[in-house]
Amino acid sequence: MNALLRVEGLTKIFRSGESDLVVLEKLQLTAEAGEMVAIVGESGSGKSTLLHIVGALDKPTEGELYFDERAYSQMSAGEKEHLRNREIGFVWQLHFLLPEFTAQENVMMPLLIQGLEKREAKRRAGQWLARIGLQGRLTHRAGELSGGEQQRGALARA
Secondary structure, three states: OOOOEEEEEEEEEEEEOOEEEEEEEEEEEEEOOOOOOOOOOOOOOOHHHHHHHHOOOOOOOEEEEEEOOEEHHHOOHHHHHHHHHHHOOOOOOOOOOOOOOEHHHHHHHHHHHOOOOHHHHHHHHHHHHHHOOOHHHOOOEHHHOOHHHHHHHHHHHO
């Protein structure tokens, strides 16, 4: 079975003037489809840096990422955009729902970016919101949702 995610020799160094801060050093990681993985460690140990790199939001200083055995460094810009938009879901500590849009519109956005027609994006967003118990809150703006509802909305969007 191919690994969904494989990290080989991942190193991340932040350079500031003449000093280097090594945050990740020669990290190895494999995650199979359906496997649950927890990234744990003390504050400042590189957890967020690792997640930013694995989420294709930052680049490693050294090493390689493989997504379904495809080397990230060998992907075209379009392939990388496709990966971030269609294959990786992000759930942040803060929900980052856009306040001027409804829950349904917030969930529709990545679907519209993918090129789905508005009617289909609306249908799918409604289905995802119903799955997480927000079917009665589709037309409520982000600020009208409780904190927990906002988090669930962010999950549906991811």
